[in-house]
Amino acid sequence: MWVWKSLICVVFAGSVFAGKAQPLPDGPGKKIIESACAGCHDLNVVTNKKFSKQRWQVLVLGMGGSLSKSESAAAIEYLAKNFGDSDRGKELVEEICSLCHEWERVKDHELSKEQWAGVIKGMIFEGAPVTDDEFEAIVDYLAKNFGKAKEQ
Ligand code: HEC
Numbered sequence: 001m002w003v004w005k006s007l008i009c010v011v012f013a014g015s016v017f018a019g020k021a022q023p024l025p026d027g028p029g030k031k032i033i034e035s036a037c038a039g040c041h042d043l044n045v046v047t048n049k050k051f052s053k054q055r056w057q058v059l060v061l062g063m064g065g066s067l068s069k070s071e072s073a074a075a076i077e078y079l080a081k082n083f084g085d086s087d088r089g090k091e092l093v094e095e096i097c098s099l100c101h102e103w104e105r106v107k108d109h110e111l112s113k114e115q116w117a118g119v120i121k122g123m124i125f126e127g128a129p130v131t132d133d134e135f136e137a138i139v140d141y142l143a144k145n146f147g148k149a150k151e152q
Pocket residue numbers: 005006008009033036037038039040041045046049059060063064075
């Protein structure tokens with residue numbers, strides 16, 4: 001497995017340096033990704049993905065062989081936060097929206113993205129602990145799954 005991957009890396013290397021690396025968003029874990037993940041392939045391979053935390057975990061544990069436990073954990077957090085898919089939105093909704101009422105009540109609604117943004121702003125006004133970054137993940141998730149125009 002590892003020998004095989006090293007072989008592929010040699011092949012990869014030719015094209016890696018031709019591609020322009022996309023800058024990674026700031027945050028804890030950025031440095032780890034830069035040093036641990038750019039060796040075999042372009043960082044674009046990482047930054048053009050949207051994966052669940054679970055999937056990032058599998059990838060980091062599989063490919064970040066030289067990372068310590070805490071470095072892996074930081075890398076997984078960072079990737080899930082910046083390149084996560086809607087699983088994160090779901091987790092956030094279940095976690096945060098159930099603090100004051102059943103989160104399932106979102107299912108009674110079919111709203112546009114703008115309308116969801118309005119509802120969530122209302123919830124923040126009520127005291128929902130939502131950061132800017134979580135706000136986007138939540139609105140995206142709700143608009144996608146409980147939206148007016150089903151996009152998918
Ligand atoms: C030892 C070499 C090596 C290192 C180091 C490495 N990768 Fe990879 N990676 C590969 C190879 C080879 C592929 C393509 C074949 C494959 O999927 O196994 C790949 C593919 C990927 C893909 C695409 C997988 C998919 O399902 O589309 C992602 C995402 C990825 N790597 C993320 C990372 C991250 C994050 C790190 C840092 C923790 C990392 N890689 C470090 C060798 C490496």
